[in-house]
């Protein structure tokens with residue numbers, strides 16, 4: 001039996017005082033690729049933010065990569081984030097430094113010191129996303145798809161137990177979205193667990209997988225019809 005990396009039980013998700021989602025029961029196991037879909041404003045981002053500690057979980061139970069979300073103290077959030085890889089729609093790369101320096105910045109911030117170990121790790125994650133030859137480029141010299149691949153490499157640096165991707169293809173054209181999705185599929189095949197929020201139904205059809213849907217303040221699993 002695969003180990004559970006995320007479990008929510010009877011959880012309620014709020015944005016300040018507004019209830020966004022209630023009675024949420026979700027389980028993600030090691031090796032899963034799970035989609036989170038739903039129309040704009042139905043709570044996908046709020047759900048993701050709760051998982052990476054940006055919104056506190058005040059009702060129900062929640063555990064993620066060994067952390068209890070109900071008991072998560074502010075000062076523990078960086079440790080939670082180290083076990084997660086988070087990928088955003090807008091990449092969030094630092095524009096004043098090269099790809100390599102973006103990655104070194106994260107490694108240093110998470111306690112890495114040895115230069116050759118850092119170089120080795122950077123080469124490895126860039127290789128996984130097919131960007132090894134672009135490590136000297138600045139983010140603004142890269143296309144959107146390439147920037148997102150760098151953001152995925154950054155998420156992989158500390159060998160996360162779970163990757164949370166919030167609309168990772170939201171800023172990309174359909175062809176580039178497929179290329180980024182291929183990268184996510186590949187790293188999932190190599191053992192990484194991924195939860196991806198999206199409203200791109202074309203990707204769901206092309207790469208069917210377990211799907212959760214936010215609708216009417218609830219989250220439920222939808223069964224995809226096979227084509």
Ligand SMILES: Nc1ncnc2c1ncn2[C@@H]1O[C@H](COP(=O)(O)OP(=O)(O)OP(=O)(O)O)[C@@H](O)[C@H]1O
Pocket residue numbers: 015016018020038039040041042043044045046047199214
């Ligand atoms: N910082 C905030 N404070 C209060 N309410 C918020 C805040 N951010 C979002 N909301 C509200 O929470 C609800 C859910 O928003 P959320 O961003 O989670 O939805 P979403 O499904 O991710 O939408 P989208 O696809 O547009 O990103 C919306 O009604 C939104 O207005």
